[in-house]
Amino acid sequence: MSKVKEGLIFLGVVLVLVGAFFSIMRLTSSKTHQGVSPTVSKKQAQVKAKKVPSISLYALGDSLTHGVGDTSNRGGYVYLVKQKLEHQNQVKVTSHNYGKTGDRSDQIQARLEKSKQMQAELKQADVITLTVGGNDMMKVLQDNFLLLANNKLAGAMPQAKEDYRLKLTSLFKTIRHYNEDVPIFLISIYNPFYVYFPTLTDLQKYTNQWNVLAKQVAKRDGNTYFVDVNQQLSEGQYLGQDKKRLIKESKLNLNLVSSTKLEDILSDQKEKNNYLSDADHFHPNDKGYRYMTKELYQVMMAHKDKWLKEDK
Numbered sequence: 001m002s003k004v005k006e007g008l009i010f011l012g013v014v015l016v017l018v019g020a021f022f023s024i025m026r027l028t029s030s031k032t033h034q035g036v037s038p039t040v041s042k043k044q045a046q047v048k049a050k051k052v053p054s055i056s057l058y059a060l061g062d063s064l065t066h067g068v069g070d071t072s073n074r075g076g077y078v079y080l081v082k083q084k085l086e087h088q089n090q091v092k093v094t095s096h097n098y099g100k101t102g103d104r105s106d107q108i109q110a111r112l113e114k115s116k117q118m119q120a121e122l123k124q125a126d127v128i129t130l131t132v133g134g135n136d137m138m139k140v141l142q143d144n145f146l147l148l149a150n151n152k153l154a155g156a157m158p159q160a161k162e163d164y165r166l167k168l169t170s171l172f173k174t175i176r177h178y179n180e181d182v183p184i185f186l187i188s189i190y191n192p193f194y195v196y197f198p199t200l201t202d203l204q205k206y207t208n209q210w211n212v213l214a215k216q217v218a219k220r221d222g223n224t225y226f227v228d229v230n231q232q233l234s235e236g237q238y239l240g241q242d243k244k245r246l247i248k249e250s251k252l253n254l255n256l257v258s259s260t261k262l263e264d265i266l267s268d269q270k271e272k273n274n275y276l277s278d279a280d281h282f283h284p285n286d287k288g289y290r291y292m293t294k295e296l297y298q299v300m301m302a303h304k305d306k307w308l309k310e311d312k
Helices: 003-028 042-049 076-089 105-114 116-123 134-143 145-149 157-178 201-221 230-238 243-249 259-266 286-302
Strands: 054-061 092-099 127-131 184-187 224-227
Touching: 054 076, 054 105, 054 116, 076 092, 076 127, 076 286, 105 116, 105 157, 116 157, 134 145, 134 157, 134 201, 157 201, 184 201, 184 286, 201 224, 201 230, 224 286, 230 286
Parallel strands: 054 092, 054 127, 127 184, 184 224
Antiparallel strands: none
16 A cells, blocks of 8 residues: 555544544533532531541643543542542542643643632642643644654654643643642543554654653652553553554554545444543543542552641
């Protein structure tokens, strides 16, 4: 198959995936989860009298914070980690979910700079979680389809990574303007295409590099802790298996499959990543959000002294 034809077929595949993703994004892009302080009941007042620790969890980010893919529509990992913290630590958690589908790093920053409510609640936060970077990466892939098809993203990525580093650094600076002291838990990005395109090594290579860059920015902040969900969410049920086997078993071989059958293949339950949503093959499903919650909780507990003050 010629490189031109191969590139066109690949373009068709990615357009199917990206089209599904952005269809959902358009339906939900105007929505953010707003944290609401609950009414204090008599029982809650009694608990407060016993000095049960109370914390404010401020979740900022993109669709992963919003909870796209969560079939319960309760806010994905934000809801789950709130429940886990309360049940296992005897702590009262008030969560404020400011995840918005489709937001890149600069758009998250713009929302924060514009919203007085977001600023006020951020100032009162005891702990911050952040999902960012996936949409920045998607923009690079959209702009470089043919380079990606031939594993030749090397020419475009250095500038793209530098742009992202500057934007992420600026976002952190803005967050710290409103809250200097509390810990931030930064959740990694992952490669939702891994299972479908195991031969396109640039996808995972640059996803890994994106995360290395995020770790560097987090380290410079001094009180940010990285939560790595990349490998499990990228590889799904194929984690730990020989990649040669995945390539052999994958039905989505660009050299063998006609473009007219690509959409049907993407709907095959046996082919997709079982940590991602059936609806778009991009976002975590319930299993994926449970995994994110487990990893986030473990990192939070490793730094418990930074956010849980017994005398609060």
